Amino acid sequence: MTTTAMMDMHSDRAMVATGHPAAARAAVEVLAEGGSAVDAAIAADALLGLVEPMATGIGGDLLAMLVEPDGAAHTYNGTGRAPMALAVSMVEALPGRRISERHPLSTTVPGVVRGWRDLHDRYGRLPWARLFRPAIELARTGFAVAQIAAREWQLFQPVIAADPVSAALYRASQVPKAGERFVNLDLAAVLEAVAFDGPDAFYLGRPAQAAAEASRARGGVLAPDDFALHHGNFDRPLSAQFRGLTVLECPPNTHGLAVLEALERLEGRDLDRADPRTTLAMVEAMQAGMTRAAEVVADPAGNTVCTVVVDESGLAVTLMTSVFKRFGSGIGVPGCGFVLQNRASGFAQPGHINGPGPGKRAYHTVIPAAALKDGGFHAGFGVVGGAMQPQGHLQLLVRLAVWGEPLQAAIDAPRWRLEGGALAIENGTDPAISECLRSAGYAPPSSGELGGRSDFGGAQVVLRAADGSLRGGSDRRKDGMALGL
Numbered sequence: 001m002t003t004t005a006m007m008d009m010h011s012d013r014a015m016v017a018t019g020h021p022a023a024a025r026a027a028v029e030v031l032a033e034g035g036s037a038v039d040a041a042i043a044a045d046a047l048l049g050l051v052e053p054m055a056t057g058i059g060g061d062l063l064a065m066l067v068e069p070d071g072a073a074h075t076y077n078g079t080g081r082a083p084m085a086l087a088v089s090m091v092e093a094l095p096g097r098r099i100s101e102r103h104p105l106s107t108t109v110p111g112v113v114r115g116w117r118d119l120h121d122r123y124g125r126l127p128w129a130r131l132f133r134p135a136i137e138l139a140r141t142g143f144a145v146a147q148i149a150a151r152e153w154q155l156f157q158p159v160i161a162a163d164p165v166s167a168a169l170y171r172a173s174q175v176p177k178a179g180e181r182f183v184n185l186d187l188a189a190v191l192e193a194v195a196f197d198g199p200d201a202f203y204l205g206r207p208a209q210a211a212a213e214a215s216r217a218r219g220g221v222l223a224p225d226d227f228a229l230h231h232g233n234f235d236r237p238l239s240a241q242f243r244g245l246t247v248l249e250c251p252p253n254t255h256g257l258a259v260l261e262a263l264e265r266l267e268g269r270d271l272d273r274a275d276p277r278t279t280l281a282m283v284e285a286m287q288a289g290m291t292r293a294a295e296v297v298a299d300p301a302g303n304t305v306c307t308v309v310v311d312e313s314g315l316a317v318t319l320m321t322s323v324f325k326r327f328g329s330g331i332g333v334p335g336c337g338f339v340l341q342n343r344a345s346g347f348a349q350p351g352h353i354n355g356p357g358p359g360k361r362a363y364h365t366v367i368p369a370a371a372l373k374d375g376g377f378h379a380g381f382g383v384v385g386g387a388m389q390p391q392g393h394l395q396l397l398v399r400l401a402v403w404g405e406p407l408q409a410a411i412d413a414p415r416w417r418l419e420g421g422a423l424a425i426e427n428g429t430d431p432a433i434s435e436c437l438r439s440a441g442y443a444p445p446s447s448g449e450l451g452g453r454s455d456f457g458g459a460q461v462v463l464r465a466a467d468g469s470l471r472g473g474s475d476r477r478k479d480g481m482a483l484g485l
Contacts, residue, residue, distance in 0.1 A: 008408040008473040011484025015470040017460040018307040019480035026134035037311040038123035041319040046135040056305040059338040060323035062115030065368040069314035078115030078232035080108040085221035097349040104220035106342035113202040132195040139188035142181040146479035150178040156326040165332030187337025243401040246372040256367040258390040261289035276436035306382035306460040318368035318380040385457030407473040
């Protein structure tokens with residue numbers, strides 16, 4: 001991948017890192033008006049669901065990591081549950097006893113809109129309706145499709161082409177190219193209703209009814225009552241110590257614990273940057289962490305976007321939303337301008353701890369994260385990309401906390417990705433590292449490609465430097481940017 005080198009952004013006041021320039025600008029405008037980090041993150045996220053519909057939207061889920069000015073940390077889990085009508089026998093009858101990625105039974109209740117409100121109720125400063133103004137205006141007037149979003153749109157055209165509502169909404173017959181204008185009037189109307197009437201406009205209104213009808217028309221089992229029952233919850237983060245940092249990850253039903261397991265295996269090791277065996281140790285630690293997560297992660301009761309914001313008061317939030325695989329289930333909701341996520345494909349086979357069941361949350365790949373230093377906020381970060389998320393966390397933390405790399409350089413550095421027993425290596429990786437991994441018995445390393453199963457993700461990071469200023473970095477692999485106030 002050839003790129004122009006970028007520098008991280010600096011600010012003494014507040015900082016945003018997110019996946020699209022328009023979202024960054026919307027967030028900074030909210031901060032300038034006195035909004036909180038959470039206000040700014042919601043404004044950015046609502047806009048991301050418009051400009052990056054293959055990754056997120058109001059048909060998906062939300063998770064957040066929050067660090068208050070005094071260092072107190074909380075997570076928010078807004079992941080939706082399987083329909084109450086999802087019987088285990090339905091899954092038993094499927095090939096391999098699993099819900100496949102685009103199967104109609106893969107749809108679960110979207111958690112984004114309720115998550116926005118729950119976060120705003122606790123941390124918001126500006127009026128609720130103000131936060132949706134940028135997304136509503138841009139949905140009505142249109143926006144120029146960004147370069148990487150356009151490429152993903154084209155790569156996953158077959159997903160939207162398979163559903164008549166999605167095909168019409170997202171122009172499957174003539175997918176927008178980079179720079180072409182795209183308008184979503186239906187989404188603008190739904191967001192306006194949410195802005196003025198709150199989450200009930202979504203969960204008790206026409207969107208819930210239309211989503212249930214769309215699911216059932218394709219063979220799914222979502223019902224309006226599933227939407228009415230949805231709720232999220234605040235919780236305590238999981239944590240581990242790593243090189244003077246307290247690393248915070250989301251608890252199950254996410255796989256955040258995979259990161260902490262890997263970090264604990266590496267904490268006592270000499271992670272010499274010049275030694276290729278260091279990368280081998282990282283890969284082995286990550287593989288063990290992910291294996292452990294697959295064994296134990298389940299409901300204790302892909303593709304994604306990430307926004308990190310730190311405001312002038314010191315409140316920090318890493319907010320991530322997702323429809324899981326690109327364009328989620330592919331099932332469009334008539335007259336509402338969004339697709340339903342396919343998170344139920346994250347269930348294991350019946351009988352496993354993560355097996356399917358009515359009203360149950362599936363194994364979730366979204367893991368917004370943060371790190372504390374000396375009891376206070378040090379960094380907020382996320383790496384989008386399904387199974388790449390914990391792997392991206394580990395690689396960023398080693399580069400930043402152990403090797404002391406500059407923020408943007410650490411984000412832009414070549415990555416590796418484990419998936420299904422194979423190991424993909426991004427272009428630009430030191431050949432000595434590739435040879436070391438090959439000698440250790442891993443599948444021959446190969447270059448990944450955007451949109452493929454060896455996607456190397458996209459990071460958004462804001463950290464507090466030693467002098468107290470804020471640094472923001474945004475991944476070159478996505479269309480985003482960091483912007484300071």
